[in-house]
Amino acid sequence: MKPKISLVPSDRFVVSSIDDAVKLRTGSEVPSNYDPISIPQLLEETASEAGYIPALRVRRNGDLITWTFRDYLKDVRTAAKAMLKCGLEEGNGVCILGFNSPEWFIADLGAIYAGGIPSGIYPTNNPDSCKYIASHCHCTIMFVENQEQLQKIQSIKTQLPHLRKIIQYIGEPTDPDVLSWNAFISLGTEPELEQLLEISLSKIAANKCCHLVYTSGTTGNPKGVMLSHDNITFTAKNTGEHYKLKEKEERFVSYLPLSHIAAVIVDIFIPITFKVTVYFADKNALKGTLTETLRECHPTLFFGVPRVYEKMQEKIMGASKSTKGLKKHIGRWAKKTGYRYNKSLITHPNQDKDIQYKVANKVVFQKVKALLGFDKCVHFVSSGAPLSIETLEYFMSLDILIMELYGMSECCGPHTANTLRAWKPGKVGRDLPGFLTKIDKDGEIHMKGRNIFMGYLNDSISTDDAFTDDGFLKSGDLGI
Template sequence: MVTQQETLITEANTGHCLAKLGLERFHGVAILGSNGPEWVIADIGAIMAGGLAVGIYSTSSPEACGYVAASCAANVVVVEDNAQLSKILQVQKQLPHLKAIVQYRDRLEEKRPNVYMWEEFMELGRTVPDTQLDSIIRSQCVNHCCTLIYTSGTTGTPKGVMLSHDNVTWVSKGTKDILRLPDHGVIINYLPLSHVAAQILDLWMPMYMGSTTSFAQPDALKGSLLTTLKEVRPTVFAGVPRVWEKIEEKLKAAFNQSSLGKRKLVEWARRIGLQASYSRLDGDGSVPWGFAMADRLLFRKVREELGLQRCTLFLAGAAPISKDTLEFFMSLHLPIFEMFGLSEGSGPHSTCTNETFRIYSCGKELPGCRSRIEQPDAGGTGELCCWGRHVFMGYLGMEAATREALDEEGWLHTGDLACHDPDGFLYIVGRIKELVITAGGKNITPVPIEDALKKEVPIVSNAVLVGDGRKFLSMLLTLKCQVDPVSGAPLDELSPEAVQFCRELGSQATRVSEVLSTRDPAVYQAIQQGMERVNQRALSRAHRVQKWALLPRDFSIAGGELGPTAKLKRRVVLSAHEDTIRGCYRD
């Protein structure tokens, strides 16, 4: 374990080393690789030396790496290993400002000019006087840009979000205060540090609170995260929806494999747990009869099995999470507080807390943050606009895009559809750019319909609504399957939960290919019946899904259909399956 004081000394030394390499003010230090101490040290060292800390997703292509490094005028690129180094070398000629590359893992396969191993790099700063770095630090202002968060590019070209010293420090304090987080906690970092959520929750806030950050394995989202949870036993845990869904699937599979008596016990305890969670979060304070026994027989054991016995706060963000998943964990007395935020807002804008909770809501705004609903419809839904000290400085080198996002009064136009309830709780309905606009001119928000189908048909992993410019709606579906533990790629084998679902229907299928090749009557009928139940609750005829198609492979980060935080890339999916979509609309 490295102490905070030791880390600060190392970060300052890194600043000396970057100065020695010729880092210029407000030029980028791009960091490309898996999370780890070196990532954080390079990040803070870059800021101390007057540069801009710039994370690049480790899954990025050479072209994407080159785009980010060029747009931030990177003087230095810090890479994890030879594989990441190769990406930069392929685009090096496109980087006129690049002065050096530093590699922090593996040994260099070949010695090259101005390419350093981490150990060599850390020796460079010995000749740089402390007064030089101190002068740079003193010259920095709170409204200077210190870090760039590049958007994932799910809706277009990645943009460099400029965040100031004030942005990140103000949000870190505000988030800690509203969540009432104790100092000296234990946090697991597994989300990419190039993402704003990880930057605030796993980097800046732990520094402010004196907390310990443990780094998960690079394959955390491929299945190793649960092992890390058991080893570290965090006091706070933030999960993207896909992580919570995967944990839910594992727990349900374990419950289903239990004896009849144990299943009955679990059902009873979960009813008690759900009632207790709602009572607590609604401010009732009453504890239902049998809670102590349910806690002893189930809730504590689940926490221990997940490594969450010390955890006092469970968070979700970065993408929508379904009500069913929220209630599943509430039934185990693990209430998840949903947050809303975005890169342009320096992370969190609103959150549920123990004092302010509504299920499926993103809670209330952080103190000092304000929301406005632009052009609301009859139901009060419109574009969410945010205002406060957390709002970003603008997009690097993109004045037109900045003017589109920020109005003259400083309101950030998020592109999210949202509404408030009478008590001031914020609800995110969807993204404006994700609206499906039918040929009849109806605006359809896809997520509620997709979530409803997944609830009705538990074998479905992903659902994507289709119908932009079409006469009616269709849907692309994938089935739950097992995942390659190394690559994270979806396999042909159905997940245990999916196999159990098939058996209950009378189907003997164990593979996705079996279901598709035989058009398995039991599975196809179950999906169709589930779709019909969803359609019965549709807001109008235009909201009904008339056709659907099963895809041969589930979505994944490795396959490119999901972003770095497992967020769906709709444009990628729609483009990759154009032929299937056309088939849904053939007469």
């Protein structure tokens, strides 16, 4: 049964209470062809249209384990019922502390189905940082990856008055009061819980909060960025359309922290929207094992922060030092050819590939991409910080064009982006469709659109301060 979708009447564009709805930012200024849709409706439709397509894949003990979209939906609904069984109520916080996994995704979506508000906590956070977030969002159910993360929560749980249940989603917990993932899921199999779930789904409105993303807190305590169903589903749809993703044909790798908005959108919600298969890297991905997952997945889009690309550059340059003789000369020639050709694309994006490029591609570029697992990759995206021109140009010489993207948690991730059809090194591209950017007299970037957040949880002062009088989000960043 598909959940009933509705919008709660509201005349406010920003709020600070988890119970309040917002008015959607629509109209001629920020046009959009997409009707509001909730996350449960999106997942139900995807499972109905592409139930047989692999949704999630993870390698464990040497075996590749797969969830189809039909399996994915089933586990999400069961997890939601288990949370209701554990006492989760509408608007309660659900925190997830650990590395990326299918269980992370399922817990996140299950919380939304049950009317809860999920938020990720960085796996590297100390107990005090975990306590602040869990307390601030009134965390009722806490998911932890393993014993290491469990110990953090056990050291602070007496200071979390709303916490009812802890679930360890990888391995068997040693504490009898902590549920294993299998024990937790078994709670959701009782037939009478189906009606409770349908009641929860019937209360969902696309213009109400469904997710919290906490800011880094570099200038004080982290702020809880409230994102609505419409913020997320609209942004996921628009971003995928911007990159011209092909439904049921794409493959992504999940490895960046899911407590960050970029991974939430790229790893969870764009894949649901475009029926993408997501492969999970292991927790040592950033220590050197990422390439193994890339070679298995052959991603069609790869998203990374600058440091990831820099480490790849260092690895390739280190390996090339041992190359000698003719092979070394061919490599240098190919990189010069690749840089020349790709730089010319800036002003002539539709030019034909010349014979030198074709030879360099066959002799060098294809082999390098295959070694990295990028032989099928069409889009390389970087965000989170500026990518150095040196790194950008190095990858250009290898026929890998990295497209920079600009955004922040408060605009649900992406707001402007380069594409292969229009890009400039060192720039962050154009507005995504339906998004609007302007530069004020002091050079600050201001943004508007249906991607702009609802407000900061329980912080009306900061919420009001975040917007201009004419409703634009103030980024705090300078732009030209």
